[in-house]
Every structure is written in C-alpha cells, then in structure tokens.
Amino acid sequence: MQICQNSNCSNPFNSYGNKFCVTCGSSSLDRVFKNRYTIQRQLGEGGFGKTYEAKDADRLDATCVIKQFRPQLQGTAAFGKATEMFREEAKRLFELGENHNQIPRLIAYFEQGNNLYLVQEFIAGETLLEELQRHLFSEAEIRELLADLLPVLQFVHEHNVIHRDIKPENIIRRHTDKKLVLIDFGGAKQITQTSLARQGTGIYTIGYAPLEQMQGYACEASDLYALGATCARLMTGCLPSQDTYGNLFDSLYDVRNASWLWREHLQEKEIKISDNLGKILDKLLKHLANDRYQSASEVLQALNNSAVSNGSVEKTTISSVPTTIISAQPTSIPQQPTPQSHSxxxxxxxxxxxxxxxxxxxxxxxxxxxxxxxxxxxxxxxxxxxxxxxxxxxxxxxxxxxxxxxxxxxxxxxxxxxxxxxxxxxxxxxxxxxxxxxxxxxxxxxxxxxxxxxxxxxxxxxxxxxxxxxxxxxxxxxxxxxxxxxxxxxxxxxxxxxxxxxxxxxxxxxxxxxxxxxxxxxxxxxxxxxxxxxxxxxxxxxxxxxxxxxxxxxxxxxxxxxxxxxxxxxxxxxxxxxxxxxxxxxxxxxxxxxxxxxxxxxxxxxxxxxxxxxxxxxxxxxxxxxxxxxxxxxx
Structure with missing residues (x-):
C-alpha cells in the first residue's frame, strides 16, 4: 500500500500502482506513513473508519495496528467536538492498556488531514470466532473464559469505561500465554455522571447488544449481557446472520418474546451443562438491565460459588468483627528488630x-x-x-x-x-x-x-x-x-x-x-x-x-x-x-x-x-x- 505524503490529505492510503493520490491528487506517494509506519494490509472497515496492520520502524519493525477514525460529521464545531472526545478516549485507552496485559497497549495517537488515528499493540493469536469454527465450547471452556475475562471487564469498568462491543471476534487467545485479550475499544465509552443520564451514540453489534444499548444507553450490565451472549453462541455455534436483503436471521433469539433459546439448542445437540452455570447465563441475558448482574465482580462471585457447590473450591472464613478500635501503640518510635534473612x-x-x-x-x-x-x-x-x-x-x-x-x-x-x-x-x-x-x-x-x-x-x-x-x-x-x-x-x-x-x-x-x-x-x-x-x-x-x-x-x-x-x-x-x-x-x-x-x-x-x-x-x-x-x- 502507498501513502500520500500530503499532511492535509483526508485519506492518504492508496493502492499500489497509483501515480496520484485518489483523494487529493498529490503525486507524492511513499510506503511509509508518518515517517514511521509501513502499512502491510487492511484488517477491517466499519462506519467509523478502517483498521490496518503495519510495521513500526521506531520499535524494530514490531507489528502494530493502526485505526483510522473518520467521523462523517458536518461543520467544524461537530468535528471539533468529535476530536475532543476521541482525544479523551485515547487517554483512557492508554491508561487501560498500560495497566492490564489483557488489553492492547496504545502506542500512539495523532491527528492528520481531518482524520484521527490510534496505533495499538498487535496481538498475535486466534479470535474465539476462529476457534468456534473448529469446535463448540464445553462448559469447562466457558467457565475458563468467564474466569479469564471477567477480571478484565472489572478492571475496565473500574476505570469508568464501557467496551460496548464484546463478541467472539473481539476476544483473542494470545499465542504466547493462551490468555484471552479483549480488543477493539474503538466504541468504548467513558462513564461520567452525565453520560448515564443522556442518550449516547449507538455503537453495538446486533445479536450481542441489549435493548438499552441499541437505544443509545450503555452501562456495565450492557457489557455483561454481551459477554453472556458470547458464551451462549460459543456453546451452541449459532451466530446471527443477514440475508441478501439485509434481513437479520438469528435462531438463538426469539424477538417476539424477547427470549434466548440457547437451552433448546443445547438440548437438540444433546449437550448438558450444570444448573449453576445455566443460572449464571440466564441472569447475564436478562432483558432488563436491572435484572442482570450489576458488576463483573458479582458474576465472578457467582462463578466461584458455583465452583464451591461443585466441590472444586475451598473457602476460608474469618470471625465476626469486634467493635473495638486498634489498641494504642507506644509513644516513642520503636527500634526495629534485627531481621533474619533465612526466615x-x-x-x-x-x-x-x-x-x-x-x-x-x-x-x-x-x-x-x-x-x-x-x-x-x-x-x-x-x-x-x-x-x-x-x-x-x-x-x-x-x-x-x-x-x-x-x-x-x-x-x-x-x-x-x-x-x-x-x-x-x-x-x-x-x-x-x-x-x-x-x-x-x-x-x-x-x-x-x-x-x-x-x-x-x-x-x-x-x-x-x-x-x-x-x-x-x-x-x-x-x-x-x-x-x-x-x-x-x-x-x-x-x-x-x-x-x-x-x-x-x-x-x-x-x-x-x-x-x-x-x-x-x-x-x-x-x-x-x-x-x-x-x-x-x-x-x-x-x-x-x-x-x-x-x-x-x-x-x-x-x-x-x-x-x-x-x-x-x-x-x-x-x-x-x-x-x-x-x-x-x-x-x-x-x-x-x-x-x-x-x-x-x-x-x-x-x-x-x-x-x-x-x-x-x-x-x-x-x-x-x-x-x-x-x-x-x-x-
């Protein structure tokens, strides 16, 4: 892929063989973007822009992912607001990736030619969608998935961010350590005191997003719903699809009755799961947000309790809390005892x-x-x-x-x-x-x-x-x-x-x-x-x-x-x-x-x-x- 070197070009990516940029007409084309990134291939495209795989010359040609954000907005005020929000988003993504190794690191953020760009760590591995194409997930694998991903979601939510697009293709099993990595925070939304009370941008994937999110509202329980839908689809192999006319077909969800049919599909396949896990999935997939788990920690607790009831976890208890405060310490600074290195x-x-x-x-x-x-x-x-x-x-x-x-x-x-x-x-x-x-x-x-x-x-x-x-x-x-x-x-x-x-x-x-x-x-x-x-x-x-x-x-x-x-x-x-x-x-x-x-x-x-x-x-x-x-x- 060739890159237009005009810094004001609104879309600098060109196919090989072009003598002039198809966007701005410039004849200045090169392989390197921002004097640093060599674009290898396009990974995806959506309503907000495109995603590319690239090599980073400043990091010994390490593979990275470049996300181009091209908001289709009219007027400088609207674009200015989008830029401001995207910049704040980048700060949050930077903090998440820097502090959790199951979230891709943010390498760079910049603006060029009326476009906004994020450069993120490339995660080498397979998505859960790719794994699903080979086999259905067992109960043990679903439990492992929840145990691995719920702490990541808890961390994200503790940083006041909602992912808004959890699905099998946005979860990668990293080759190096087999840990699950949550990717594609492009639709992530920061929770503020006002954002919970007003309608937001409708970012979601049909078949995974709950009703409140499709209506423009997103909360922690929305991500948990999407995680539950992901589990149901990985166990049954039933994915939503569209026909040539754009009509949605989803055998796993009854739209008229707003109910999930994952139990029926498992029964047809003669697949049995424990009542404990079934109850957890049912609660994750409740139609109303208030009826679901309200935090990832609640789901983890339920998962741990279900493991306890199955005899796989041993719990430790403490005695009741006395009402007295800690006793007074000596008034002078005590001498520290001589430590023993072998202890x-x-x-x-x-x-x-x-x-x-x-x-x-x-x-x-x-x-x-x-x-x-x-x-x-x-x-x-x-x-x-x-x-x-x-x-x-x-x-x-x-x-x-x-x-x-x-x-x-x-x-x-x-x-x-x-x-x-x-x-x-x-x-x-x-x-x-x-x-x-x-x-x-x-x-x-x-x-x-x-x-x-x-x-x-x-x-x-x-x-x-x-x-x-x-x-x-x-x-x-x-x-x-x-x-x-x-x-x-x-x-x-x-x-x-x-x-x-x-x-x-x-x-x-x-x-x-x-x-x-x-x-x-x-x-x-x-x-x-x-x-x-x-x-x-x-x-x-x-x-x-x-x-x-x-x-x-x-x-x-x-x-x-x-x-x-x-x-x-x-x-x-x-x-x-x-x-x-x-x-x-x-x-x-x-x-x-x-x-x-x-x-x-x-x-x-x-x-x-x-x-x-x-x-x-x-x-x-x-x-x-x-x-x-x-x-x-x-x-």
Missing part, C-alpha cells in the same frame, strides 16, 4: 483472610508485626489482628483504589484514593485528623519518612508532591514527568525519592534539590519500585515479565531477574535489604536473593493478579493481596 526463604502459606468485597490495592504491617492494614476498592480500610486471625475494625474511605502508608511509631496511617485526597488517620482513636486536597487525579502511592516529618504522594496527574506530615502543608511539587506516576518511594535511609510511571523512566529525586538522576532502559511503564539502601540496589518492574535490578552508584542495570509469566505489579524488600519479594499478573509470588539474583522460592494460590505485597518488620511474615479479594499470610 523468608522458608515461608509457606499459614492462613487466608477474607472480608473485602472488591479488589485489594494496598497492604502494610504495623510496627510490631501483629496487625495488618488493607485498602480495597470497596471503600474500606480493614485492620486485621494477626494473632487471632480476625478482623479487628475498619475505616471508611470515600474513594476507591485505596493506597496506604504508616508511621514507624504506629500511631498514624495515611490513605489516598480515587477521590484525590489524602486522609491522615489517628490509629489510637480511629478517626481522621486531617484531609489534604492533594491531587487533580487518582493517587497511586504514598510513602512516609517520620523522622523528617515528610509524606510523599504521586498521582495520575503526573506529579509527585511532598507534604509536611503533621499539618498537611505542601512543601514541594515535582512535576518533571511525561506521564502518569505510578509509584514514588522514599528510600529506607531517607536520602532520596525514587519514582516510576508510564513514561518508562525511573527518576531519582533529592528531597531538597529536586531531580538528581534518570534511569532509562525499562521496556515499558514502571509499576513498582523497591529500594535496598544496604546493597545500593533499586528493583523495578511493570510492563513485561522481567525485574530490573539497578546499581544506584552507577545508574546501570546490573541484573535482570526472569521467572514470572505476567506483568510485575508489586515489589517489596526485606528489612535487612537482602531479599526481594515480587507479585505478578501470573498469580504467583517469587522470593529472590538480591545479592545473587537467585530465585529462592515460588508461592502460588491466588486466583487473580497480585497487587500488593508486604513484609513484616520482624521479617517473619509475608502478606499478599490483590484481585481475588483475599489476603494470604505466609510464615
């Missing part, structure tokens, strides 16, 4: 804590190692007594995506969340003693240096802020970031701050003078950082499956730790600075020697991504938590 190597699962109703984002130990604090998307901070393995009390947080930090003396807890504020909690009373209006977007991490009375926060608003802990006064804003800041940690010796985010660069900040050093070489966004002051090593992870160990004296990568099969979400280093613990999307925890890079042990058991790991100050206990809403304690 973590022998860690094994001791017990599981249940109680949170949504994804757990952050966990930290108390200074005496007897209490654990957890923050979750259910808008609660829970305080666990580890001696009797029960919930001691809880604090209410107005926001989701709760991250935590505490002081060494155990008296003060800081929390940040999607409400963009930092709360300072007095743990002796269980009450907020200060609320800081901190950022203009979601807060991603907090770190405290009690000796210097400092609190450090970082946010999706691309800033790092340093606060006085006692009164919440802003000391300094560090804003030299090109993307979202996902993590900012004060080093254990209190000498510097290390940060990482979507711009792929780790920055070292001097507390008093500002930016000190940049560490480049990460393959993608940096999600987690941990620092060993004793060994002068910084560990980082995020996009990809490799953990990088940086020498803080030279600023170079001194070792790469390989062993995970998923994105690195969280890192923690033992109090003595000798042992690294990592948690990943692959649902495993790995224990490493920082001196040798040796993988010491792998811990498994989680049923979802692991978002947070904490090591007790006495180095005898590891806690992990994440997507499956459980906290696992290893001792």
């Amino acid at each position: 973590l190597e022998n860690a094994s699962l001791s017990y599981v804590l249940n109680g949170h109703k949504n994804v757990i984002r952050s966990i930290i130990f108390s200074s005496d190692s007897q209490t654990l604090f957890s923050g979750a998307n259910d808008k609660t901070i829970r305080i666990w007594n580890l001696q009797n393995r029960s919930l001691q009390s809880h604090l209410s947080e107005p926001g989701e995506w709760i991250v935590l930090a505490r002081t060494l003396d155990g008296k003060t807890l800081a929390s940040g969340s999607s409400d963009k504020t930092i709360k300072i909690w007095n743990l002796e009373t269980g009450r907020k003693q200060n609320v800081i209006k901190a950022h203009s977007d979601l807060i991603n991490s907090l770190s405290i240096n009690q000796e210097e009375n400092l609190l450090v926060s970082c946010s999706r608003d691309k800033t790092i802020k340093i606060w006085q802990l006692d009164d919440g006064k802003l000391i300094k804003t560090l804003s030299e970031n090109a993307g979202f800041v996902y993590t900012a940690k004060i080093s254990p010796d209190g000498k510097f701050i290390a940060s990482g985010g979507s711009d792929k660069v780790i920055k070292i900040w001097q507390l008093d003078t500002g930016l000190l050093q940049k560490l480049s070489g990460s393959p993608g966004f940096v999600r987690a950082i941990a620092i060993s002051s004793s060994l002068q090593i910084l560990a980082s992870g995020g996009f990809g499956t490799v953990i990088n160990l940086w020498n803080l004296r030279t600023g170079q990568i001194q070792q790469r730790l390989e062993g995970h099969n998923g994105m690195i979400q969280t890192l923690a280093i033992s109090p003595n600075g000798e042992t690294l613990i990592s948690g990943s999307d692959d649902r495993t925890i790995k224990i490493w020697s920082l001196r040798t890079g040796e993988l010491i042990k792998t811990l498994s058991g989680h049923n979802g991504r692991i978002f947070s790991i904490a090591i007790s100050p006495d180095a005898k206990t590891i806690a992990s938590a994440g997507e499956d809403k459980t906290i696992r304690i290893y001792q």
Whole structure:
C-alpha cells in the first residue's frame, strides 16, 4: 500500500500502482506513513473508519495496528467536538492498556488531514470466532473464559469505561500465554455522571447488544449481557446472520418474546451443562438491565460459588468483627528488630483472610508485626489482628483504589484514593485528623519518612508532591514527568525519592534539590519500585515479565531477574535489604536473593493478579493481596 505524503490529505492510503493520490491528487506517494509506519494490509472497515496492520520502524519493525477514525460529521464545531472526545478516549485507552496485559497497549495517537488515528499493540493469536469454527465450547471452556475475562471487564469498568462491543471476534487467545485479550475499544465509552443520564451514540453489534444499548444507553450490565451472549453462541455455534436483503436471521433469539433459546439448542445437540452455570447465563441475558448482574465482580462471585457447590473450591472464613478500635501503640518510635534473612526463604502459606468485597490495592504491617492494614476498592480500610486471625475494625474511605502508608511509631496511617485526597488517620482513636486536597487525579502511592516529618504522594496527574506530615502543608511539587506516576518511594535511609510511571523512566529525586538522576532502559511503564539502601540496589518492574535490578552508584542495570509469566505489579524488600519479594499478573509470588539474583522460592494460590505485597518488620511474615479479594499470610 502507498501513502500520500500530503499532511492535509483526508485519506492518504492508496493502492499500489497509483501515480496520484485518489483523494487529493498529490503525486507524492511513499510506503511509509508518518515517517514511521509501513502499512502491510487492511484488517477491517466499519462506519467509523478502517483498521490496518503495519510495521513500526521506531520499535524494530514490531507489528502494530493502526485505526483510522473518520467521523462523517458536518461543520467544524461537530468535528471539533468529535476530536475532543476521541482525544479523551485515547487517554483512557492508554491508561487501560498500560495497566492490564489483557488489553492492547496504545502506542500512539495523532491527528492528520481531518482524520484521527490510534496505533495499538498487535496481538498475535486466534479470535474465539476462529476457534468456534473448529469446535463448540464445553462448559469447562466457558467457565475458563468467564474466569479469564471477567477480571478484565472489572478492571475496565473500574476505570469508568464501557467496551460496548464484546463478541467472539473481539476476544483473542494470545499465542504466547493462551490468555484471552479483549480488543477493539474503538466504541468504548467513558462513564461520567452525565453520560448515564443522556442518550449516547449507538455503537453495538446486533445479536450481542441489549435493548438499552441499541437505544443509545450503555452501562456495565450492557457489557455483561454481551459477554453472556458470547458464551451462549460459543456453546451452541449459532451466530446471527443477514440475508441478501439485509434481513437479520438469528435462531438463538426469539424477538417476539424477547427470549434466548440457547437451552433448546443445547438440548437438540444433546449437550448438558450444570444448573449453576445455566443460572449464571440466564441472569447475564436478562432483558432488563436491572435484572442482570450489576458488576463483573458479582458474576465472578457467582462463578466461584458455583465452583464451591461443585466441590472444586475451598473457602476460608474469618470471625465476626469486634467493635473495638486498634489498641494504642507506644509513644516513642520503636527500634526495629534485627531481621533474619533465612526466615523468608522458608515461608509457606499459614492462613487466608477474607472480608473485602472488591479488589485489594494496598497492604502494610504495623510496627510490631501483629496487625495488618488493607485498602480495597470497596471503600474500606480493614485492620486485621494477626494473632487471632480476625478482623479487628475498619475505616471508611470515600474513594476507591485505596493506597496506604504508616508511621514507624504506629500511631498514624495515611490513605489516598480515587477521590484525590489524602486522609491522615489517628490509629489510637480511629478517626481522621486531617484531609489534604492533594491531587487533580487518582493517587497511586504514598510513602512516609517520620523522622523528617515528610509524606510523599504521586498521582495520575503526573506529579509527585511532598507534604509536611503533621499539618498537611505542601512543601514541594515535582512535576518533571511525561506521564502518569505510578509509584514514588522514599528510600529506607531517607536520602532520596525514587519514582516510576508510564513514561518508562525511573527518576531519582533529592528531597531538597529536586531531580538528581534518570534511569532509562525499562521496556515499558514502571509499576513498582523497591529500594535496598544496604546493597545500593533499586528493583523495578511493570510492563513485561522481567525485574530490573539497578546499581544506584552507577545508574546501570546490573541484573535482570526472569521467572514470572505476567506483568510485575508489586515489589517489596526485606528489612535487612537482602531479599526481594515480587507479585505478578501470573498469580504467583517469587522470593529472590538480591545479592545473587537467585530465585529462592515460588508461592502460588491466588486466583487473580497480585497487587500488593508486604513484609513484616520482624521479617517473619509475608502478606499478599490483590484481585481475588483475599489476603494470604505466609510464615
């Protein structure tokens, strides 16, 4: 394919052999688009534009997907509004792809010649539609599909985005790890307070979209309906079709009675499924949105419960919640016990804590190692007594995506969340003693240096802020970031701050003078950082499956730790600075020697991504938590 080099051309793609652009008449034709992309072939075409496969010269000719958005709108005002909405859409897609490895990454976004373009990661694999052409899906395969895709949908919905076009051809089984990847967010819609109350653009596929979506309204339950329809069609093999006159034919859905006939088709094929799965599919496919599951987490819970009733899952319970708040801690800052490096190597699962109703984002130990604090998307901070393995009390947080930090003396807890504020909690009373209006977007991490009375926060608003802990006064804003800041940690010796985010660069900040050093070489966004002051090593992870160990004296990568099969979400280093613990999307925890890079042990058991790991100050206990809403304690 040839590309018109006129930057004002409204449609620069031309077939080979053309001497002049068929759109603008220019004779300047080349094979490269935007001096970077070589178009290989057209993948698809729809009402909003075309999709192309291309090679990206800036990424070693890696295959990518270019989506051309050509809104058929009249007038500059209408096009300007479409451009603004598409730009906001691109920001959301960027955030989704950067933070979940089952969603294609957004590589670039740009405007040219009255067209808008998205460049996304190419996913090598087969769509479920292609798999369906070879065989019908069994109940076990449908359960695996739901277990794999529902956490992705939950993640998407938690970021206030509705996909609006879930169907077999938009789900790819990736060749490399066999994970299901949700593609084609071109029709995705951001949920706002007003969008739920007004009619939107009708983007849907007949045979998968519920009534409310076809009438211009879309909500989380709309995506869940489409997922249910996908499952029904994969089990029966019945797909909607159109005749030569455009009339729809769908043997799986009775339009007159607004009812699905998937049970009848399974019976005809003499295929049996369990009553539990049947009830789940029936509820997913309810005609009215309010009669369906209202969230992906509800469906996951039903799926897990049905597995329990079949004897395939073992549940752990906790005791009832006492009404007392956490007991007062000593008034002076306690001395940390001398940790034993060998204790973590022998860690094994001791017990599981249940109680949170949504994804757990952050966990930290108390200074005496007897209490654990957890923050979750259910808008609660829970305080666990580890001696009797029960919930001691809880604090209410107005926001989701709760991250935590505490002081060494155990008296003060800081929390940040999607409400963009930092709360300072007095743990002796269980009450907020200060609320800081901190950022203009979601807060991603907090770190405290009690000796210097400092609190450090970082946010999706691309800033790092340093606060006085006692009164919440802003000391300094560090804003030299090109993307979202996902993590900012004060080093254990209190000498510097290390940060990482979507711009792929780790920055070292001097507390008093500002930016000190940049560490480049990460393959993608940096999600987690941990620092060993004793060994002068910084560990980082995020996009990809490799953990990088940086020498803080030279600023170079001194070792790469390989062993995970998923994105690195969280890192923690033992109090003595000798042992690294990592948690990943692959649902495993790995224990490493920082001196040798040796993988010491792998811990498994989680049923979802692991978002947070904490090591007790006495180095005898590891806690992990994440997507499956459980906290696992290893001792």
